[in-house]
Amino acid sequence: MEGTPQNIFDRLNAARTLMAEVDELPTVPAVVLRIAGKLDDPDVSIDEITDLLLQDQVLTTRVLRLVNSSFYCPLKHLDELREAIIYLGLDHLKEAVFTCAVVDLFKTGKEGFSRSLLWTHALGVAKVAKIIAERLGYPETFNVYLAGLLHDVGAVFLNFFRGKDFLSSLGCRWHLQDGITDAILYHHNLDAVPPERAAGVALVSLADWFCTRRKLGYEEIDDSGNIREGWEAHRAWEVLRARVAAPCEPGPHLDELNGIIAGLRAAILEGLYMV
Template sequence: MDKVAMMINARKLFKDVSDLPTIPAIVSRVVSMLDSQDASPDEVADLILSDQVLAARVIRVVNSPLYRTSNTILSVKRALLFLGFKSVREMILTSYFVDSFKNQEQPFDMKMFWVHSFSVGAISRRIARMIEYNDVEKAYLVGIIHDIGKVFLGHYCKEEYGRMLAGISNTSSTTYDAEYESFGTTHCEVGLCLALRWNFPPAYCDVIANHHSSEVVTEDPLLLSIVALADFYCLSHGTYNSVAQASIPGASEDNAWEVLSQFATDSLPTSLEHFLSALDEEYEAINQEVNQLFNTMTI
């Protein structure tokens, strides 16, 4: 596949769209402030409070069952101190990301899409903790947003995408290959265009663009490997049968596993197969986490 031609085709699809969903500028400003870690809780709280919708959202989510607070938290500053900058950053971006696609019609089941996205997020976080990655919440967020390109293709190329999905149901073809056949590009390149438009940080863009080709060298290879493996786990778990097992592992997963093993020799099981079985043991807890999140987000 010619990556340059795929990117050109993705840009062409983008050019025709005038009603692209937006993420408010205030959200990008708060996220960069939280990313920098130099700001004080007062400064961040002031910025959040300048937008009442955003402030209300922070208070609502921090008091949801997801965070199990013993007392109700009523101030934005306390929410920041309770959750920490990184968790608030992920919570804000995730909820706006979900909102921007909320009422769009899609040729696929959106609930299933979100279940996949949040499961990849939750498993990425689990892997990140396991290997003591330095920004666990970032792994979680990037896991959630890795497939955003699918929502773009499903919404803006609805009929063709629907036909494509119907054409591969009950076959062994992957969505990725079918997208390439139909559009000359895939959700990875289209997702990258969207991420660039929304000014997502470079490491986030890298994962969106390369999670199906983890052999590519990126700014944060560890982050890419975490999400690529979480995605692989969810895909194989979703169709957990002998055929799916027989196809494990593939080239891309092998590469991601190799990167992971280099960084965390002590804390990882001895092989990819053992690693996937260790995740199996936690899968029930992860499922509960995802369900709780659904109730919070009211998708």
């Protein structure tokens, strides 16, 4: 069976072997990893982060464009990087930096491969997963956001290599946390997730289901079924009830997401062209 531990172990070993045979692997820019490390330091200063980000002018330009889009809705146009960082705050800056860095993974593909649809879906899942995590009081909101952003990047590599198993192994090379690589590997198979990381993957799985049905990317998906019924019956809620202290009532969260979906879609499409 596809989801058995032995089968997954064999697939990951095959992916690691494949990685050793691939000459050019996508990389996260070194400055992004340095910024991520600095942002984990509670004593880091705004000036340190500003100076570090300015070392990469392309990334700086993308971050400024994204901050000034409806994705983050500033009250005025922010021209200076330092004021943009202050406006965002360091937690949101980490999201913005990774969003602007990861977009390069979606920029190429073979004929018939839609970067814009996949990127729209990725951003949608990231935002929705974070919203649900915040409502449930789940503490690792950045990891949930990044996991949502990367959950289907395997489709990019399926276009060139072997898909999710390859990317899960690549995630180790990128020094991503286990919960993020688990989301890549298991968001369609929650029963296979290690229990200690199940809640984060469940949030991504739930967001992926919602964004698919609401046509944030993947426009060919048939959503003629009862969305509320499917949402409330989703396996993720059972996982979350066992792992999250806050009440996990599906209905109000669906109502909130349905209420913001039009604005979210517009912000995502604007953010897509900002980076």
